[in-house]
Amino acid sequence: MKNYDICIFDLDGTLINSLDDLADSCNEALKMNGMPVHETEKYRYFVGSGIKNLIKRVLPDHGDDETLAQRVYEGFNTAYQKNCLNKTKPYSGIKNMLAVLAKHGVKLAVLSNKPDDFSKMITDTLFDVGTFDAVWGKKAEFPIKPDPTALLAILDSFSAVPDRCLYVGDSDVDCITARNAGVDFVGAQWGFRGRQELVNAGAEFIAATPEDIVNKVCSNE
Numbered sequence: 001m002k003n004y005d006i007c008i009f010d011l012d013g014t015l016i017n018s019l020d021d022l023a024d025s026c027n028e029a030l031k032m033n034g035m036p037v038h039e040t041e042k043y044r045y046f047v048g049s050g051i052k053n054l055i056k057r058v059l060p061d062h063g064d065d066e067t068l069a070q071r072v073y074e075g076f077n078t079a080y081q082k083n084c085l086n087k088t089k090p091y092s093g094i095k096n097m098l099a100v101l102a103k104h105g106v107k108l109a110v111l112s113n114k115p116d117d118f119s120k121m122i123t124d125t126l127f128d129v130g131t132f133d134a135v136w137g138k139k140a141e142f143p144i145k146p147d148p149t150a151l152l153a154i155l156d157s158f159s160a161v162p163d164r165c166l167y168v169g170d171s172d173v174d175c176i177t178a179r180n181a182g183v184d185f186v187g188a189q190w191g192f193r194g195r196q197e198l199v200n201a202g203a204e205f206i207a208a209t210p211e212d213i214v215n216k217v218c219s220n221e
Helices: 019-032 040-047 049-057 066-083 094-103 114-126 149-158 172-181 195-199 210-217
Strands: 008-011 109-117 136-137 164-171 184-189
Touching: 008 149, 019 040, 019 049, 019 066, 040 049, 040 195, 049 066, 094 109, 094 149, 094 210, 109 114, 109 149, 114 136, 136 149, 164 172, 164 210, 172 195, 184 210
Parallel strands: 008 109, 008 164, 109 136, 164 184
Antiparallel strands: none
């Protein structure tokens, strides 16, 4: 028996480990503009709030030089188009988890702050056709998470209600998004941010493995 009708996932740090490709692309854009680069591990905390905010975080003075920030932003998009599938892969156990949830009749969707075209390209490449019922990256008509508007719009597109939805993510942004939308949340502790950030954000359920999500979504039959 399923406890939820739809399960919506964050992408980076939740379904896929994309840290190296994000870091490599951003560092390439920084180098092109004569700016210092950052260690890959630092990108765990730079990413998660959209590309514009990523660029602000990696630049000195938080990107106050708008012309420079725009050049780095454009350089990142060019580099990421080339690099986004170099090292990025689904986390262990993710594909099996998705298959089990689908077998139980659970709708599967993605909601990411990554641009929509990148989100679709990556999921189309790394996952089998038809794995997801919807993939939404950052769309121009919706604000980024933790604003809940896009998440609620996905639910509306499936005629689903918040109390039958589970949102899964690896960061405080994801936890707050779920809370703002009035949906249940599961923290993915294997992601970029780790368990403590999820605890601090108030996550009531934290998954150590993808199998824990299956157990949360589906009761034993």
